[in-house]
Amino acid sequence: MEYFHSVTLNADRCKGCITCVKRCPTEAIRVKDGKATIIKERCIDCGECIRVCPHRAKKAVYDKLEMLQQFEYNIAMPAPALYGQFNNLDNVDYVLNGLLDLGFDDVFEVARAAELISECTRKRLSEPDCPKPLISTACPAIIRLIRVRFPKLIPHLLDLLAPVEIAAKLAQKEAMEKTGLPAEKIGIFFISPCPAKVTAVRQPLGCDTCAISGVLAISDIYRPLLSAMNKIKQPKPLSECGLTGISWSYTGGEATALLRTKYLAADGMENVIKILEEIEDEKLEDLDFVELGACVSGCVGGCLTIENPYIARTRVRQLRKYMPVSANRLKDYDLTYEDCKWTKEVEYDPVLQLDADLATAMKKMQETRQIEKDLPGVDCAACGSPSCRAFAEDVVAGTAKMSDCLLRLKNQLKDIIEK
Ligand code: SF4
Ligand code: SF4
Structure with a gap:
């Protein structure tokens, strides 16, 4: 692959x-x-x-702004996390007008599609076959983590397309109707807070194709965008989203839009792994929904953002007071719940297995355990592998040598000197 x-x-x-x-x-x-x-x-x-x-x-x-030259008509799709990057912002129209000044012909906020997915998730939660808890699929890094490390939890995944996928389809359809241009002449650019979303656009999860042409980093366009925003005297009204949509940018925003009390929202990889272990052990079955994000504070904490995640989250929350609760419904777009569902299953990716063949894997596991007995067990990582167990696996796989273990080497030297 x-x-x-x-x-x-x-x-x-x-x-x-x-x-x-x-x-x-x-x-x-x-x-x-x-x-x-x-x-x-x-x-x-x-x-x-x-x-x-x-x-x-x-x-x-990620992609660069120069890529806009490859298309006749370009649409910017800002992630809601972009709104948290600017000091004293009280109107997201400054951001959207600034994007037009950077060379885009139109804008389509991903927050609009997030509101549609909130509506679909509420429907999914009301279905009798809904797993408990249902796990959010907004963060592509979490879906991939579950695919490789927690395959038992794949049936718990919310089987709906990510807001960015829905936004891209809607933006493309609107632009084709407005301009008469074919899809290949329309550039659709997602402005992303994190690398996981860059990868998800190139290798979509839950569907085969993606309408997005390129992914720009918030950190890359921040300066030119700020400078364009500073020149705007009176922005044109462009925003069509509510506080439900922009709240998806921080931890808990997606879950609170579901209007349920039995939910949990966690962020940061260490916390996420602990929660997934609890779900695997069937300890959280009384919850309806679990929202998990790889980055601290959610998407506002993505490593392609500029601002401190806590400050960015506070700013988005302050922006909410100027917005309606929600401004988008499926019926406004002639969309159904089925249109937003995954078209392709997400499958287990057994990359952490010792071998594809079960008998060989068992043999390798025995060898690994044997080698582990000879290691110091302090998980110092000085050998270049993350733990003594991972080092033993690497030795069995032939990608590391016992002499790479520095503590073992030191003890051997000590023995020789003493002798
Ligand atoms: S820590 Fe780095 S190498 Fe490891 S999964 Fe995350 S992005 Fe990949
Ligand atoms: S080994 Fe150290 S310097 Fe090299 S990529 Fe990892 S953290 Fe950075």
Whole structure:
């Protein structure tokens, strides 16, 4: 299988400090010969390694504004997290008008589609076969984490397209009707807060194709956009979303729109993993809905944003007082609940298995356990693997040597000296 990853390594900057190795939730990073490497099958593009690398050696790949020149008509689709990046903003129309000044012909807020997905989720929750708890699929890094590490929870996933997918389809349809242009001449650009969403556009989850032409980073367009916004005297009214839609930008926003009390919202990879373990152990079956986000504070904390996530969240919450509760219903767009459902199943991705063949996997597990007995068990990661168990697996797989364990080597040297 071909993998695309937004998260990449700049090897020149990497000092091999192992900070990222210990924080990766899928044990996708190894340090070999003083440089980090990412095991592409395992990476879920959560961006944690970008956040923690003290040498800025990890970065996200995304598209550039120059890509607009490839199309005759361009639409900007801002993620609601974009609104939290600006100080003293009391009207999102400044942001939307600023995007037009950057060269876009039109804007379509992803928050509009988020309101449609909130409506669909309420319907899903009322269905008799709805799993308990239902797990949000708004964060693509969480879907990928469940696919590789918690396959038992796949049936709990909310089987609805992400708001950005729905927004792209609606924006494309509106633009084709307005301009008479064919789809290939219309550029649809998502302005993203995180690398997971960049990857999700290239490798969609729950559907085969995606109408989005490119993904720009909030951090990349922030300065030109701010400068365009500062020149606007009186913005044209463009916003068509309510507070329900923009609240999806921070933790708890999606869940509160469901009008239920039995929900849980958590963020940050460590917390998310603990919650998923609890659901796996069937300890949270009294909950209706669980909202999980890889980034602290939700999308406003994505590593392609500018502002501190807590400040950005406070700003979005303040913006809400100027907005209606919700401004979008399925019937306004001639859409049905079925139109928003996944068209493709999300499947288990067994990348953490020791081998595809069960007998071989069992044999490798025995060898791994045997090797582990000879290791110090302190999970120092100095060998370049995230834990002693992962190191033992790497030795069995032939990608590491016992002599890579520095503590073991030190003890052996000590014995030789004493002798
Ligand atoms: S955190 Fe990872 S990528 Fe950054 S310098 Fe250390 S080993 Fe290299
Ligand atoms: S993006 Fe996340 S999953 Fe991928 S290597 Fe970095 S920390 Fe690991």
